[in-house]
Amino acid sequence: MAEAHQAVAFQFTVTPDGIDLKLSHQALTQIYLSGLRSWKKRFIRLKNSVITGVYPASPSSWLFVVIAILATMYTRSDPSMGLIAKIQEHLPVSAQCQTVVSAVVFSTLLWLSLILTMRLCLKQLLSYHGWMFEQHGKLSSTTKAWMALVRIFSGRQPLLYSYQGSLPNLPVPKVKDTIHRFLDSVRPLTDAHQFERMSTLAREFESGMGKRLQWYLKLKSLWAANYVSDWWEEYIYLRGRGPIMVNSNYYGMDFLYVTPTPIQAARAGNTIHACLLYRRKLNREELKPVSSFIPLCAAQCERMFNTSRIPGEETGTHKHTHKHTVQHWQDSEFVAVFHRGRYFRLWVYQAGRLLSPRELEHQVQRILDDPAAPAPGEERLGALTAGDRVPWAEARKTYFSSGPNKRSLDCIEKAAFFVTLDDEEQGMMGDDSGASLDRYAKSLLHGKCYDRWFDKSFSFVVYKNGKNGLNAEHSWADAPTVAHLWEYVLATDSFQLGYNTEGHCKGEVDPSLPRPQKLTWEFSPELQQQVGRSLAVAQALADDIDFHVFSFRDFGKGRIKKCRISPDAFIQLTLQLAYYRERGMFCLTYEASMTRLFREGRTETVRSCSNESCAFVCALEEGEEREECRRLLRAASERHQNLYRLAMTGGGIDRHLFCLYVVSKYLGLDSPFLKEVLSEPWRLSTSQTAVQQGELFDMVNHPEFISCGGGFGPVADDGYGVSYSLVGENMINFHISCKHSCPSTDAHEFGAQVRKALVDLLDLMYTEPTRTSTRTSTRTSRNYQHNPPAVKKDQ
Incomplete structure (x- = not known):
């Protein structure tokens, strides 16, 4: 019960003299710092919303417009053509302030009008696709003029979502x-x-x-906003009743010829840390908008982390008791980890601070060294996400709606992402490198059919020999979005974070870190039977590939x-x-x-x-x-x-x-x-x-x-x-x-x-x-x- 004691900020004892209250200053400090981090994130989101909302202008341009209008009024000219005077008539302020306030109101309206006009112009410009049909290296004068106008109306230093409001809608063909x-x-x-x-x-x-x-x-x-995307997600992905393993999910591989470290915990530490650095950049919109000569939509990035697919039970053609959904949570300070049949919650922040790669390695090593055996039925629980969807939905409703099963399932589904510490070795190994690559691909695609959580937006797999890879769920986004993350993780792991001469992550370890929490489950015989049936379906599919x-x-x-x-x-x-x-x-x-x-x-x-x-x-x-x-x-x-x-x-x-x-x-x-x-x-x-990011390599x-x-x-x-x-x-x-x-x-x-x-x-x-x-x-x-x-x- 060590986790329970570390989770509270105070202890109290009831005595004949009253209640003896003992506060834990360390716990209160962590609560304060964690809350401070949360408020910082809210402020960053608000600031970015303002910057994105006025793009391609900048918030500071409002001050420039106000000063320009006031300056022209000082020269006794009326740039508003009488509108400022009209605004003055309806302002409930003193006569001394009416002129300035009305000028500020007019300037603000003018500024917003200019922004709207610029966005409409940019939207029209981005609707032009004639450049795609021209011969390589031979641009027409129309395209050259269009390129110049796009540069003018695009503004400077866009955030990740700056172009979203200016992207055109998908046209309906004849x-x-x-x-x-x-x-x-x-x-x-x-x-x-x-x-x-x-x-x-x-x-x-x-x-x-x-x-x-x-x-x-x-x-x-x-x-x-798009006449296809919502129906595509629902009917092609979420309404499917067959297994998403193999049929929908896809995988990405590690470096082909290099394994940065043979230490499993170290590779996991750097991989998790690099992924969370990417999430930080994503939340702050510091990632450059992906472009193919012109900017691409970044909407798929919004559900990359803290996301899980939720199965539903179909009761008719268009009616559900529990609708199939992709559930996204605003934030998560932990990842879910699977190792040898056990599930763990691994906190990745301490007092609002992101754990260093060395600290994450230390925590992962604790999981690897944990001698606890999986609960009866726990080892193959993940097979529910690999088999048919309707039995999983029924089992989820029946056996995971309350008690420890619900709490543990919530931990997995609300985690930033899922990590599997695989006890096998994979990669290009041995005399037959071709066969080893084939086994590596199959392992990433389906594994043992129960050691991946196929419903998570993506899952990292770290093998015993330090090789890694990922498995991604398809409904929330397409492969290029996940590939962008994977490129960043691989490059950051090897070229920025790196390892010491012994192959361990760099950095120091805070000895006060609480141990990762092992999730608890209660498995009835009926639930174990359902897990077995789902595993049989998934195993037959995997063996056939x-x-x-x-x-x-x-x-x-x-x-x-x-x-x-x-x-x-x-x-x-x-x-x-x-x-x-x-x-x-x-x-x-x-x-x-x-x-x-x-x-x-x-x-x-x-x-x-x-x-x-x-x-x-x-x-x-x-x-x-x-x-x-x-x-x-x-x-x-x-x-x-x-x-x-x-x-x-x-x-x-x-x-x-x-x-x-x-x-x-x-x-x-x-x-x-x-x-x-x-x-x-x-x-x-x-x-x-x-x-997509060749400059990283x-x-x-x-x-x-x-x-x-x-x-x-x-x-x-x-x-x-x-x-x-x-x-x-x-x-x-x-x-x-x-x-x-x-x-x-x-x-x-x-x-x-x-x-x-x-x-x-x-x-x-x-x-x-x-x-x-x-x-x-x-x-x-x-x-x-x-x-x-x-x-x-x-x-």
Whole structure:
């Protein structure tokens, strides 16, 4: 009960002479300092709200306007054209003060009007996306003038959320345009009869139900900040009933070739401290707004910390007893830690002061050395978050609504984030480095199915040999937001905080630190049975996942750019070629792009399998002339870039169709077209993990300090999930996943096809052919004759 004694600030004893009250000055001091920290945070939030609210102006500009107006009045001129006199008539102040007060009131109104005008102008400027569709290095005079105006209206030294009020709303595409782009995307995947049937359904939808559904979407776009994001979060993520482990959550890896320290507690200490430094910068809005030539929406950062996904029980189509939510708390002064079946609360502040890395290492070591055994049923409790969502929601309502279970669950859900001290060793180890990377990826994605808390916004995993990584929940934000945090943590851990010669964290330890608190639980036999059922579901899913992670080092984006081809388009065409060689067919391909150029934007789909990409792949495989293949490659690359730009600027297909489908369900209407479109499987789901803070890493002098990126599970049971990252100029990392239960997929075989396709595409652009295609086969020829691509020019 040592924790209980340390948690109170006074003790009292009842005696015959009265109550003997003994105050603990140390505890009262800690309460005072903790409260002081809380008030400082409130003041910082208030100050930042004011600065952000008046951006692109500054609060000090108000004083400048007031002084300017008073100065002009002193020269006996009236800049208000009589408005100041009108204001004087309605002021309940003495005559001596009326002139000054009315001038201040007018100046304030003028200042606010100028701010509103500047924000509207900036919003209009940020709505221009013509720069994205211009050739690289060849900017039009319109774009150059636009760039100058953006600089003028953007102000100086913006805070993280300064641009939020000036970002444009995501536009609703025309139904006609979406239908046209959709039919163009499915043309290479269907034969003539199938395409005619789909075209008929599409035309009927466009001329009939589509107009009515579109009206509701336009109404929503006028009212809501983003017509997609809230429905996307609810229906794609929160309403799902299957496991979020593997199916939704994703992971990020540590440095590929370097482990800064082999001491588990030390690596955990630096990682936790670096993460909390990032949270401090986030709370103070000291992080620079992320930009892609123009600022991106930062709304996803708001729920990064102190956040947990809460399961709900569905009782009908649109009704819930407990709604699925993402719960965010304003602040948390502790993290939740899991080690060998036990859960702990680790306080990260002492008397309002953030613990040093060395103190955090000391506290983590206490957890590692704690001999206490887990309570019966506690060890595998986390499996509830890994299994199906409805049983977890029912168990949460039945067994975690009161008593010690509720208090302990609250501790996990309200923690800043979750930390797993894994008792295994992972990373690139041993003679077979490839197999060790595959095991590392699977460990980060699902672990033992009970040693991660998959509902937390993100969880850090620190292994016994000092390697680390993270697992992130997907509903609250997309991977680039978490990747930005992860880049900062890795760089701060190694290049700023560092370790001493023995591998321990730097700094001193306060001997008065209270020990981490072990959470207590009460497990009934029924609860243990439910945990067992959830674990069985999760384990079956985890065992079915096949992973292959590899680094391709023959060349990177440096040589690809010399071909004057987009590196991303090059990789996407590589994946199309690899899939075609393995399966002898094309498939519906998903590539994630972002819509954060708009307020509260998240993602859009780039349908990478196009008429042009199919024409190129088939020409290459059938041994067409080299110059013709090159021409088709460039055409396919340009087509892909155009599709990506359309997706980023609000001209995508899938989010619009998804929202039309949601409206149809609310109206009780049934659309055969929408139903068929949204049921199509994405057999090739891809995503690029881009490095956002390259300045944090020195890839020239320290190329070993590079992360292998991250990955995710397959979207379709018979498909692949492919994540890739172009690191530096000479490396491309791939994370490929599929399922063992599908006989037609194999992550390692597909990885081999990707390697070969990369070399073949670069060989096509650089050298003369030395051999004919090795993949011209009867199967390929027959498939192409049955399903010829319709090569069309861009319209």
